[in-house]
Amino acid sequence: MTQILSQAEAPPTPRSLPRIVGVDVARGLAVLGMIAVHTASAEQIGEFAFFALSGRSAILFAVLAGVSLALTTGGTRPPAGPGLVAARRSIAARALALFVLGLVLTQLGSPAMVILATYAVLFLIALPLLRLSWQWLTAVAAVAAVAGPLLSFAIRSHMDVPGTFGETARFDMLTSVDGVRHLGSVILLEGTYPVLTWVPFLLAGMAIGRWGLRRERAGLVLVALGSALAVLGLGGSWVALNLFGGKDALVAHLDEMMPGEGAQLLADLLRMGSFGTVGTDPWQWMLTSTPHSGTVFEVVGSGGVAVAVLGLCLLAARVVPRILVPLAALGSMPLTIYAGHIVALALLLRTESFTQSWATLLWFLAVPLIFATLWRHYLGRGPLEWALNKIGAGAARLGSRPVVS
Incomplete structure (x- = not known):
């Protein structure tokens, strides 16, 4: 008897497993946090709230991106063989799509600093690490959390020309050789979301996903671990400074x-935060932990906050799942909501009708929750998530050859 099988039939995602509601809730919080920072001011929501959300919402999203990579490539069992090849093709294709989408959203002229190009590069960096266990991923993440900021500081200390200040990837950077070099510097080293200091967040998320979020005490363990890291990073910075x-x-x-x-x-300056990096003169800037500073203290402290928030969301999803339905629905389509709010901001700015007010903030928070809840209930997967899944699935099948047995 002859059977014709395709190597791509080994699914890169554990489709038989239900969604983890707590992860969706955490994603929803991350997206709403970014929206709040983009549409409100510190005077409106209070300096403490603005300071807590600024930078850390995006970091939570980066950690959750790592969690998603792990969950969609075997969960606690790293992929191997044809499944690994298919997963890598799928992730690479989705990364390319994210990169292009990030450039498009930046081109719209929204005041928000679009993070998608950095996410795309982080996904590519993750490709050779998909087979690692949670123990190895944890070790690599810990090394990267210390080595990344220090390496960034060392490189920038020897740069002849002052670096960029809060840039993100743009289309016009692709029009010349110098522009491409500048693009690489912005993405890897000097921009608002430099890969060199953001890769620990993705790796930490992958380690958590490989460790397993369906464990009985997963929420409690993550809250304890995240709290300890937050104290170590943020508290350590306070001690070093004071x-x-x-x-x-x-x-x-x-x-x-x-x-x-x-x-x-x-x-x-410490209250405002930074734009991806800190100064190199004097070296004591590396002792700060303000949002977007990219120091060891910030990476460890803010990464710990993200881990603790994920743990709290897992616990909350078990206790009050019905109350969290709108937030979980939003978190199930984070790319759609994130891109949608960027487009809305750009359109409002063009019509000169955008103002930072409580009414604007409430609209930008309420509309996504209502939209996501209705879309999820009646149509399922978000539109951009559906498109990205199609792109990834198509790439996973490319190059697969029939095997006759």
């Missing part, structure tokens, strides 16, 4: 530029 002279060195440096105003200027 007890070991870091703050005094930075104030003295700023006083040289603005005599008598160094302390207030430092307080303002």
Whole structure:
């Protein structure tokens, strides 16, 4: 008896398993957090809330991207053989689509700094790591959390020309050789979301996904682990700044530029956060942990916050699942909602009808929740998620040859 099988038939995703509601809830929170930062001001929602959401919402989303990669490539069992080849093709194709979509959204002129190009590169970096166990992924993530920021600092310290400040990938960077070089620098090293300091978040998420989120005490373990990392990172930064002279060195440096105003200027800078990197002179900037600073303290501390939030969402999904239905629906189509709010911001700016107000913020939070809940109930998968899945599935089948047995 002869059977004709396709190598691509080994599915890269565990389709038989139900969705993990807590993960969807966490994604929903991450997307809403980014929307709030893009549409509100610190004066509206309070400095503490704005500070907590700024940067950390995107980091939560990056950690969850890693979780999704693990869940869709075998979960606790890393893929091998034809399944691994298909998974890598699928992820690579989706990464390319995300990169193009990120450039398109940036081209619209929205005030939001689009993160999708960085996500795309992170997905490509993950390809050779798909076979690793959760123990190895945890070790690699820990090394990257320390080595990435230090390497970034070392490279930028020896750059002849001042680096970029808060840039993201754009189409016009592809029009010349120098532009492509600049694009690489923005994505890998100097932009708002530099891969060198963001890869630990993806790896941490992959480790969590491989470890297993369906364990009985997964939520409690992640809350405890995340809280410990948050204290280590954010608390360690406070100690280094206030007890070991870091703050005094930075104030003295700023006083040289603005005599008598160094302390207030430092307080303002730490409250505002950064745009992907910190300065290299003096080196004590590396002791800070403000959002988007890309220091070891920020990577560990904010990464820990993301892990703890995921754990809390897993616990909440078990206790009050019905209340979380709209948030879980939104989290099941994060790309659609994220891209949609970027487009909406760009359109409002063109019509000069965008203002930062409570009404604007409520609209930008309520409409996605209502849309996602209705779409999920009646149509299922989000439109962009459906398209990305089709692209990935098509790529997984490319190059597969029939095997006759």
